[in-house]
Amino acid sequence: MTQTLTGKRIAFLATDGVEQSELEQPWNEMRNAGAEVELLSVHEGEIQGMRHLDKGDTFDVDGLVADADVSDYDGLVLPGGVANPDMLRANDKAVRFVREFFEQSKPVAAICHGPWTLVEADVVRGRTVTSWPSLKTDIRNAGGQWVDEEVHVDRGLVTSRKPDDLPAFCAKAIEEFAEGPHTGRREGARAERRPST
Secondary structure (H helix, E strand, O other): OOOOOOOOEEEEEEEOOEEEEHHHHHHHHHHOOOOEEEEEOOOEHHHHHEOOOOEEEEEEEEEHHHHOHHHHHEEEEOOOOOHHHHHHHHOOOHHHHHHHHHHHHHEEEEEEOOOHHHHHHHOOOOOOOOOHHHHHHEEEEEEEEEEOOEEEEEOOOEOOHHHHHHHHHHHHHHHHHOOOOOOOOHHHHHHOOOOOO
């Protein structure tokens, strides 16, 4: 594979209950593409991965999200699992970290239940997003449009529904991370809210 992410630093934000495949496969594919990857969490030590409802492996945390600076990263991955994003969206520092990626127009990739944290960060308003189907109402209530697609890209935000979508999710995430910041992202959001003439 061409080293399309050489020189890029990608943050993975997850905690206990993360869906293991949604952490491992993007992690490995980002590394294979040349990126430096780092696992951030809300606590030190290890986080518990899950294989659906069964416990999986544990993963070493590289740093605390509370100490992380968005300006040090070129992209963000939000894996799913039910418990993982539910705990992240209750953590103010994790939510602020996610929001700052959008404020800095940096690409973000979220899969399955991962968009729950996007909803909490109030960054889906005016965007089209896919996710695990049970998040559909949450996304709509937060001002987003939900679609049932393998992968959807909206101004640097890559979303997918489930582990079966990982190949498409990883490919699009790598593409967006390689492109870098989407400077038109905020302008585009403003344009959508302008009244038509």
